[in-house]
Amino acid sequence: MHNVNNYLESCNEKLQNDEMDIEAALIKARSVLKSYSNPTNVIDFDVRGELYALALKLAPKARSEELYLVLDLLKPIIGEVGVDLAAGTGYLSRALVKNTNSLLYAVDLSKKQLSELSSSNKEIKTISLSPDSPNLRSYIAESSVDFFTSIGGLHHVDSHKLMFENISLLLKSGGRFVAADVCSNTNLSRHFDDVVSTKCITGHSANWLSCEKLQGLANDTNLSLESCQMVNIKWHFNSELEMALFFKALHAYDIPLSEILVDLSDQLGYLVYQDSVVLNWPLMVFKIIKG
Template sequence: MKSDDNVTIEEKNPKKDFDLDSRWGNYIKAGTDFPVARKIEIDEMLERASAQEGEKVADFGCGDGAITLPLAEAVGPDGHVTALDASDGMLRGLTRRIGNLAVDAVHLTGPDLPLADGSVDLVTSLANFHHVPDKIRQAREFARILRPGGRLVIGDVPDNTNIQRYFDGAVDEMSSTGHKHRFLDPWDAEFMCAESGLTLVSWEIRPVPWIFDSPSDAARFLHLIHDATCTPQECLDRARLDLGYHEEPGRFLLFWKLFYLIAHKPIS
């Protein structure tokens, strides 16, 4: 991967994401108060995942269930989703929303996944994989739990873009936990898949703007989702500058983009 692989995320940023009650609590509140803000990126992820009735799915870094619950609806009562996250707070938020869906919420304490070899048809991860320090080791775990022919779908921040620079700059400065991580680029994706025994099928960087009714809504969303230590207006000012935006009566868009990766586990 990158030349600084010997430097761990903890060394770069000793404050751990989502340990603070305010961090995970405000992240959940951002999604609850503004449920359509991230709709485009979520829909793009679900389209690529293409979960089918009866499938077994592992949703890695599930958070409060942005794609977990739609995946569970797609696989139906004969399928199952294992929701995996390192944050107890996030999992508690998800558990409150599961209802009768076939979802198990599982707390992770490291890269090893508590699932049997070849036990799932699909592994998904949306907006979380950049938190993983050793991406090759984690991808090998994904490959282990996938059945032959199973697929991996990741949607995450693309490296060497204004989105990455926004995270490493503005978000790292204003978030309660900081935010310096490693992000994916095409070379990393290809190398990671080759090292883990997966076949990279496709990758693309896709524009997926965040949608709001007004700039003030965008400011509040950013303040919540980053658990910011500055004001909502300061959050918005940085986002306008770093990300770009479009404004019209009754509609405000922050320009966002994600790196979408699809890989398969070879059948033989």
């Protein structure tokens, strides 16, 4: 019993320290935002970079179901050249290079989110561009890529048509594009549109995809949609407090932790067990092939 109490005390102390780090990063983020009269998308994501990294440090295993879902469908192998779109702080990129031990391009609009990624991994080359930018072709050679992939970021791309044109050109014949993202008209897209867009300090705008849209985009760029489905992904936490702090950092919320929990419960639903919390996080997962 004594050991159990010591363990719980050390967990609470860790969460208190994490909360202080998150509050300090939020204050910094708000003051940087204030210094811009009209912050662009890049500034918004730069400002959220530190908070995003704090969230992933707080609960590094929370999102492992979606990570393994993408890795299982993609099946990256040694020597393959890949591209992680909207790579952020490198949650998927780092796992990819462990499988390929080869060149991986991490593409994200925000330099701040990408910082540290290339310096800590010799295989990773960062490119601060949007996946729909024609300039991507000056960094990556035509027909040189084995796979494109992404988790949770394609909805930020303005022109999915231009992004698909890039992917079609840069993929090798037989190459694949496997990704997971929020799908339009689901509880999760409604959560982002109703809650994240109004409560995140930078707001949140989205260009949601769906399996139907992906089918059209693939048809128009000579790619084949091999599979597309909704998967009831769960995010896992040690406690409600840990989950609330994770979202405070991930979505840059300057609101009470209790309000974060009510929003998650009302729109997505979560179950509280004796020593864990499991949150519904439904995602669309797809695989596209270049024939």
